[in-house]
Amino acid sequence: MSDRVTRRNLRVATPEPPVRGHLPYGEPAGTPDRITVTSRHLERGGRPWFPITGEIHYSRLPRERWNEVLGHARAGGLDSVATYVFWAAHEPEPGRFDWTGNLDLRAFTELAAAHGLDVVARLGPWAHGEYRNGGFPDWLLERDLEPRTDDPAYLELVRPLYAQIAAQLQGLTHAEGGPVIGAQVDNELYDQPEHLRTLRTIAEEAGLRVPIWTATGWGSAQVPDTLLPVYGAYAEGFWEDEATEWPAFAPLHFRYSEVRDDLSVGADLREALDGTAATEPTPDDLRPFATCELGGGMHVAYHRRPLVSAEDVANLALAKLGSGSAWQGYYLYAGGTQRTGAQGTEQESQATGYPNDVPALSYDFHAPIGEHGQIRPHHHYLRRQHLWLREEGHRIAAMPAHIGGGGEDPEDLRWAVRSDGRSGYLFLTTYQPPKRPIAEQRGVQFTVRFDDAAVTVPTLPIDVPAGRSLVWPLRYPLTPDLELRSATAQVLTRLADGNGPLVVFAATDGVPVELVLGDGSIVDLPRPPGPDCLIQLEGVRILVLDEASANRLYRLPIAGRDRLVLADAPVYADAGDLVVNPEAPEASIALWPAPEAFAAEDGDLEPPQDQGLWRTWTLRTNDAVPVRLPVAILRAAGPAPKPERGGPMGRLSAPTDYAGAAVVHIDVPDFTGADRALLRVEWTGDAGRAHIRDRFVSDHFWHGRVWDIDLTPHRDAVAEHGVRLELLPWQLEAGVWVDPSVREVDNGVTVASATLLKIGRVRLRAEGAR
Numbered sequence: 001m002s003d004r005v006t007r008r009n010l011r012v013a014t015p016e017p018p019v020r021g022h023l024p025y026g027e028p029a030g031t032p033d034r035i036t037v038t039s040r041h042l043e044r045g046g047r048p049w050f051p052i053t054g055e056i057h058y059s060r061l062p063r064e065r066w067n068e069v070l071g072h073a074r075a076g077g078l079d080s081v082a083t084y085v086f087w088a089a090h091e092p093e094p095g096r097f098d099w100t101g102n103l104d105l106r107a108f109t110e111l112a113a114a115h116g117l118d119v120v121a122r123l124g125p126w127a128h129g130e131y132r133n134g135g136f137p138d139w140l141l142e143r144d145l146e147p148r149t150d151d152p153a154y155l156e157l158v159r160p161l162y163a164q165i166a167a168q169l170q171g172l173t174h175a176e177g178g179p180v181i182g183a184q185v186d187n188e189l190y191d192q193p194e195h196l197r198t199l200r201t202i203a204e205e206a207g208l209r210v211p212i213w214t215a216t217g218w219g220s221a222q223v224p225d226t227l228l229p230v231y232g233a234y235a236e237g238f239w240e241d242e243a244t245e246w247p248a249f250a251p252l253h254f255r256y257s258e259v260r261d262d263l264s265v266g267a268d269l270r271e272a273l274d275g276t277a278a279t280e281p282t283p284d285d286l287r288p289f290a291t292c293e294l295g296g297g298m299h300v301a302y303h304r305r306p307l308v309s310a311e312d313v314a315n316l317a318l319a320k321l322g323s324g325s326a327w328q329g330y331y332l333y334a335g336g337t338q339r340t341g342a343q344g345t346e347q348e349s350q351a352t353g354y355p356n357d358v359p360a361l362s363y364d365f366h367a368p369i370g371e372h373g374q375i376r377p378h379h380h381y382l383r384r385q386h387l388w389l390r391e392e393g394h395r396i397a398a399m400p401a402h403i404g405g406g407g408e409d410p411e412d413l414r415w416a417v418r419s420d421g422r423s424g425y426l427f428l429t430t431y432q433p434p435k436r437p438i439a440e441q442r443g444v445q446f447t448v449r450f451d452d453a454a455v456t457v458p459t460l461p462i463d464v465p466a467g468r469s470l471v472w473p474l475r476y477p478l479t480p481d482l483e484l485r486s487a488t489a490q491v492l493t494r495l496a497d498g499n500g501p502l503v504v505f506a507a508t509d510g511v512p513v514e515l516v517l518g519d520g521s522i523v524d525l526p527r528p529p530g531p532d533c534l535i536q537l538e539g540v541r542i543l544v545l546d547e548a549s550a551n552r553l554y555r556l557p558i559a560g561r562d563r564l565v566l567a568d569a570p571v572y573a574d575a576g577d578l579v580v581n582p583e584a585p586e587a588s589i590a591l592w593p594a595p596e597a598f599a600a601e602d603g604d605l606e607p608p609q610d611q612g613l614w615r616t617w618t619l620r621t622n623d624a625v626p627v628r629l630p631v632a633i634l635r636a637a638g639p640a641p642k643p644e645r646g647g648p649m650g651r652l653s654a655p656t657d658y659a660g661a662a663v664v665h666i667d668v669p670d671f672t673g674a675d676r677a678l679l680r681v682e683w684t685g686d687a688g689r690a691h692i693r694d695r696f697v698s699d700h701f702w703h704g705r706v707w708d709i710d711l712t713p714h715r716d717a718v719a720e721h722g723v724r725l726e727l728l729p730w731q732l733e734a735g736v737w738v739d740p741s742v743r744e745v746d747n748g749v750t751v752a753s754a755t756l757l758k759i760g761r762v763r764l765r766a767e768g769a770r
Contacts, residue, residue: 004442004443005443005445005461006413006441006442006443006444006445006461007445007446007447007461008404008405008413008415008444008445008446008447009446009447009448009449010402010404010417010446010447010448010449011449012402012417012419012421012424012448012449012450013421013451014420014421014422014451015040015399015400015419015420015421018038018039018040018041018398019038019039019286020036020038020039022039022286023037023225023228023286023287024225024226025037025211025212025213025226025227025228026211026212027174027175027211031175032177033045033174034046035049035174035181035211035212036211037212037228037287037288038288039285039286039287039288040288040326040397040398040400041288041326041397041398042212042288042290042326042327042397047394048393048394048395048397048398049393049394049397050326050327050328050389050393050394050396050397051079051080051118051181051327051328051329052077052078052079052080052328052329052386052389052390052393053078053079053080053081053082053120053292053327053328053329053330054073054076054078054080054081054082054296054329054330054332054333054334054368055081055082055083055084055292055293055296055329055330055331055332055333055334056069056070056073056081056082056083056332056333056334056336057083057084057086057129057332057334057336057363058083058102058103058104058105058108059084059086059089059102059103059336059339060336060337060338060339060363061102061334061336061337062102062713063101063102063104063107065373066102066107066108066111067111067115067574068373068572068579068581068761069334069369069373070111070112070115070117071115071572071573071574071579072334072369072373072375072379072570072572073115073117073333073334073369074115074116074117074572074573075383075554075556075570075571075572075573076333076368076369076379076382076383076386077382077383077385077386077387077389077390078117078333078386079116079117079118079390080117080118080119080120080179080181081112081117081118081119081120081333082119082120082121082122082184082292082329083105083108083119083120083121083122084122084124084127084129084131084135085105085121085122085123085124085127085165086124086127086129086131086135086339087124087125087127087135087136087137087140087161088131088132088133088135088136088137088138088341088346089103089135089339089341089346090103090161090164091137091160091161091164092137092341092342093137093139094137094139095160097164099164099168105121105165105168105169106168106169106172109168109169109172109178109179109180110172112179113172113178113179115574116557117179118174118179118180118181119172119179119180119181120180120181120182120183120184120212120214120292121165121169121180121182121183121184122183122184122187123162123165123183123184123185123186123199123203124161124185124186124187125147125148125158125161125186125199126147126148126186126187126189127187128187128188128348129187130299130338130347130348130358130363131338131339131346131347131348132341132343132345132346132347132348132349132352133352133353134187134348138343140157143157145157148186148189148192148195149192149195150192150194150195150198155198155202158199158202159202159206162199162202162203162206162208163206163207165203165206165208166203166206166207166208167207169208170207173208173209173210174210174211175209175210175211180210181210181211181212182210182211182212182213182214183203183208183210183212183213183214184213184214184215184216184230184292185199185200185203185213185214185215185227186199186215187216188216188218188219188221188265189215189216189221190219190220190221190222191221191222192222193222193223193224194224196215196223196224196226196227197224197226197227200213200226200227212228213226213227213228214227214228214229214230214290214292215227215228215229215230216229216230216231216232216292216293217229217230217231217260217261218231218232218261218262218263218265218293219261219262219263219265219267220261220263228287228288228290229284229287229290230290230291230292230293230327230329231260231261231262231289231290231291231292231293232262232265232291232292232293232294232295232331233253233262233291233293233294233295233316233320234247234250234253234262234264234265234293234294234295234298234308234316235250235253235254235295235298235306235308235312235313235316235433236250236295236298236306236307236308236312236433237250237264237265237298237304237306238298238299238300238301238304238305238306238356238358239264239265239267239268239301239304239355239356240264240268240304241268241303241304241649241651242303242304242651242652242735242736242737243737244304244737245435245740246433246435246436247264248264249262249263249264250264250433251408251432251436253316253319253320254315254316254319254429254431254432254433255319255406255407255414255429256319256322256323256401256403256404256406256414256415256416256427256429257323257403258283258323258324258401258403260284260289265293268355268356268649288326288327289323289324289325289326289327290325290326290327290329291320291325291327291328291329292327292329292331293329293330293331294316294317294320294328294329294330294331295308295312295313295316295330295331296313296330296331296332296333296365296367296368296378297313297332297335297364297365297366297367297368297378298365298366299358299363299364299365300358300359300701300703301356301357301358301651301701302356302357302358302651302652302653302654302687302701302736303356303357303651303652303735303736303737304356304736304737305701305702305703305704305736305737305738305739306703306739307703307704307705307738307739307741307742308366309433309434310376310377310378310381311378311381311431311467312433313368313378313381313382314378314381314382314385314469315429315431315469317330317382317385318385318427318429318469318471319427319429319469321385321389321396321418321427321471322401322416322418322427322429322471323401323403323416324400324401324418326397328385328386328389330368330382332363332365332367333367333368333369334367334368334369334370335362335363335364335365335366335367335369335370335371336363336364336371337361337362337363337371338359338360338361338362338363344360345360345361347359347360347361347363349654350646350647350651350653353647353648354647354648355647355648355649355651356647356651357646357647357651357652357653357654359699359700359701360696360699361696361697361698361699362698362699362700364708366705368382370708371708371710372676372678372708372710372712373581373676373759374678374708375570375581377551379570380551380552381551383551383553383554384490384492384506384550384551384553387492387493387553387555388471388490388491388492388493390493390555391491391492391493391494392491395420395423396418396425398420399418399419399420399424399425400418400419401416401417401418402416402417402418402419403416404416404417404426404446406429410432410436410438410439411438411439413428413441413444414428414429414430415427415428415429415446417448417474419448419450419474421450421451422450422451422452422475423450423473423474423475423476423477424448424450424474424475425471425472425473425474426446426448426457426470426471426472426474427469427470427471428441428444428446428464428468428469428470428472429468429469429470430464430465430466430467430468430469431466431467431468431469434741435739435740435741437466437467438466439466440463440464440465440466441463441464442463442464443461443462443463444461444462444463444464445457445458445460445461445462448474450474450475453475455474455475455485455486456486457472457474457486457487457488457514457516458486458488458512458514459514459516459522462488462511462512464510464511465509465510465511468508468509468510468511470488470490470508470511471490471491472486472487472488472489472490473486473487473490473491474486475518476491478501478503478537478539478540478542479501479538479539479540481538481539482517482518482537482538482539482540483517483518484515484516484517484518485516485517485518485520486514486515486516487505487513487514487515487516488508488511488512488513488514489505489506489507489508489513489515489529489544490505490506490508491503491504491505492504492505492506492545492550492553493553493555493564495555495562495563495564495592497592497593499541500539500540500541501539501540501541502540502541502542502543502592502613503540503541503542503543504542504543504545504553504564505542505543505544505545506529506544506545506546506547506550507529507544507545507546507547507550508547509546509547513525513529513544515535515542515544517537523535523537523542525544528546529544529545529546529549530544530545530546530549531543531545531549531566531590531612531613531614532611532612532613533545533546534612534613543613549566552566552567552568553565553566554566554567554571556571556572556573556578557573557576558573558576558577558578558591558595558766559576559595559766560576561593563591563592563593563594564591564592565578565589565590565591566588566589566590566591566614566616567580567587567588567589567590568584568587568588568589569581569582569583569584569587569589569619570583571589574763576766577763577764577765577766578598578763578764578766579761579762579763579764580603580619580760580761580762580763580764581675581676581759581760581761581762582603582619582621582624582759582760582762583624583626583757583759583760584624584625584626585620585621585622585624585625586618586619586620587618587619588616588617588618588619589616589617589618589619589764590614590615590616590617591614591615592613592614592615594608594614594615595615595766595767595768596766596767596768597766597767597768598617598764598765598766598767599764599765599767600619600762600763600764601762601763601764601765602621602623602760602761602762602763603619603620603621603760603762603764604619604620604621605617605618605619605620605764606618606620617764619762619764621760621762622673623673623674623675623758623760624674624758624759624760625758626755626756626757626758627669627755627756627758628753628754628755629666629667629668629669629679629754629755629756630666630667630754631664631665631666631751631753631754632664632665632666632667633662633663633664633751634663634664634665635661635662635663636662636749637660637661637662637685637727637728637729637748637749638659638660638661639660639729640660640686640728640729640730640731640734640747641655641657641659641660641728643731643734643735652734652735652736654687654701655686655687655728658689658726658728660728660729661689661726661727661728662685662725662726662727662728662729662749663724663725663726663727664724664725664726664727664751665722665723665724665725666679666722666723666724666725666754667722668711668718668719668722668723668756669756670719671711671715671756671758672715673758674758674759674760675759675760675761676710676712676758676759676761677710677711677712677715677756677757677758677759678708678709678710678711678756678757678759679708679709679711679723679754679755679756679757680706680707680708680709680753680754680755680756680757681706681707681708681709681725681751681753681754682706682707682751682752682753682754682755683702683706683707683727683749683750683751683752684702684730684745684746684749684750684752685702685727685728685729685730685748685749685750686701686702686727686728686729686730686731686734686736687699687700687701687702687727687728688700688702688707688725688726688727688728689725689726690707690709690723690724690725690726691723691724691725691726692711692714692717692718692721692722692723692724693717693720693721695714695717697709697710697714698710702730702738703738703739703742704738704739704741704742708757709723711723711756725751727749727751728749729747729748729749730745730746730747730748730749731747732747
């Protein structure tokens with residue numbers, strides 16, 4: 001530790017009770033599992049409730065993959081999913097509605113419920129979501145009416161849509177014992193509060209009765225009191241201009257702040273449509289801080305291609321928790337593929353009046369679950385936060401945030417406390433994205449003064465490395481009789497077996513773990529943090545995991561009870577079984593409390609090994625071996641097409657002329673036996689299209705990441721014809737914005753590698769469960 005010491009003090013008092021009964025949403029007294037909304041938080045079943053919601057678009061996923069994606073979402077710690085109902089997909093012609101195939105909203109909702117997930121339906125009529133015309137059918141825009149207003153001609157078309165949605169969800173609302181807890185009307189509508197009010201009325205008249213009604217509140221939107229404003233926060237934005245190195249509002253999201261709004265989200269479209277800009281946000285102390293679009297990643301446009309990292313996503317989410325969020329909602333949580341309709345692909349584009357051209361097919365968004373089911377690092381990072389919220393959310397939701405320090409100056413110590421006046425959590429961050437990092441904080445120590453005592457943490461000052469976000473418990477009840485005064489490790493979860501409770505903590509790399517009990521005694525760790533760092537105290541055990549192990553930790557319902565799972569491969573629970581999606585030929589799976597044995601379908605298990613708490617199985621499968629593939633260059637790239645600009649803001653347009661593209665052929669061996677197969681291409685260039693035979697199957701605007709192409713639906717065709725790539729060359733002088741970390745690439749096209757990734761699916765059924 002350095003000689004410099006940065007001590008900080010903060011006084012937190014018992015908060016005033018939240019205001020109740022003043023908002024026109026929620027459920028009446030006597031409703032089973034009653035949901036209500038106070039000025040500070042939501043409540044469910046009589047106690048504070050902290051929802052965790054992820055956006056998943058059923059209509060952009062193959063129906064056969066819904067179960068897996070929802071399973072992974074639940075395993076990631078979500079308790080609910082939100083989904084757009086795209087009008088154009090469901091009513092492609094006036095009066096002809098389609099709810100079949102992967103448009104079956106009812107089936108998706110029922111399947112979500114089977115995984116223990118609630119549902120928030122984002123009803124539109126206008127959705128945005130990078131959909132053509134914002135999800136409006138073309139035929140609607142051909143009529144003489146004023147959409148997104150109370151124009152009677154427009155409302156007469158909205159009523160049948162809402163009636164159809166209500167019919168799809170009949171019997172599935174929360175009051176009926178179902179999973180549908182909320183609905184959003186329209187999206188990003190900032191100047192028509194009475195229209196938003198009308199939309200709720202129309203939906204209720206159609207029979208849709210839900211406890212929570214929302215509208216997006218960013219851009220200082222005028223949201224009527226009949227709707228709960230929900231907010232967004234993104235680390236980056238494809239919608240920014242190519243001259244913007246980092247959106248002006250983005251740094252706010254990596255420090256603690258009472259500001260809920262984001263003036264940059266949708267600002268380009270607002271400027272393009274009516275030339276107005278959002279006004280500065282105003283405080284709101286009568287409605288809880290609820291989010292629906294914390295960036296789970298970021299999409300790319302042709303002109304601007306952000307590179308949002310897993311660390312960006314996780315640290316932004318944690319900063320919002322430290323700022324007082326009472327509802328974590330992510331956009332997107334699972335990527336998808338743009339739909340194709342009568343007019344072609346249904347993506348947002350300059351051709352339909354948008355400022356931006358986005359990929360014609362890919363809507364991956366670099367989400368925690370990718371377009372083709374890829375499980376990414378932020379799925380694990382966020383799960384750590386969600387495990388904690390699942391256990392402690394009822395306490396955290398009721399704790400107001402107190403900003404301890406830190407503003408725009410990157411040298412300031414950024415910290416906050418959420419507290420009920422007697423206990424709480426201390427938040428500290430030294431994280432900002434690499435394009436504008438902040439330094440370590442040296443000699444850090446805090447004193448938080450509660451109503452009846454003060455807690456100083458750590459007992460001796462420490463140095464906090466750069467790039468860390470920490471949450472430390474203060475006066476945490478380990479048991480009714482034993483208090484943890486402070487800890488420099490994060491609470492993950494707690495579970496019990498026949499020997500009593502187990503509380504699990506996660507260490508942070510570079511930060512020494514200190515556990516201080518209520519009497520001031522410091523608990524000695526028997527060994528470094530890890531799966532075997534187990535401490536026995538009076539009436540409770542403490543497990544302190546290292547960061548890598550914490551990222552492998554799940555809590556899943558297996559064989560009739562919740563169990564902790566440490567897994568090297570992505571896993572989820574399905575009907576009491578453990579489903580593993582191995583991406584390598586070998587994976588380690590450990591459980592506590594463990595069943596006596598597992599029976600494996602489509603995989604081989606070695607006999608289990610018992611060590612400490614854990615019973616560990618080694619899973620082997622021959623269907624998950626990656627294969628490096630030869631790449632044949634059939635034609636070198638010619639001159640790049642001349643850059644063109646279009647749309648209402650004159651931004652760079654996606655090329656349509658591929659005459660000068662490099663042509664690459666890749667033969668793909670048989671992948672029978674794999675549950676899923678992806679072709680992963682590592683390349684540099686400008687824009688690429690993939691074809692199998694004559695079918696256009698994938699596209700990619702190069703932005704520094706690999707290009708994954710799902711081969712699974714084309715198994716026979718790809719075996720016969722392989723994959724053909726058309727790759728346009730990179731030309732720096734065109735002015736396309738990419739992240740500084742990948743900007744220094746040569747003009748032209750390179751293909752570094754092509755790999756066949758075979759993902760398995762192994763179902764483990766417990767035998768002799770205990």
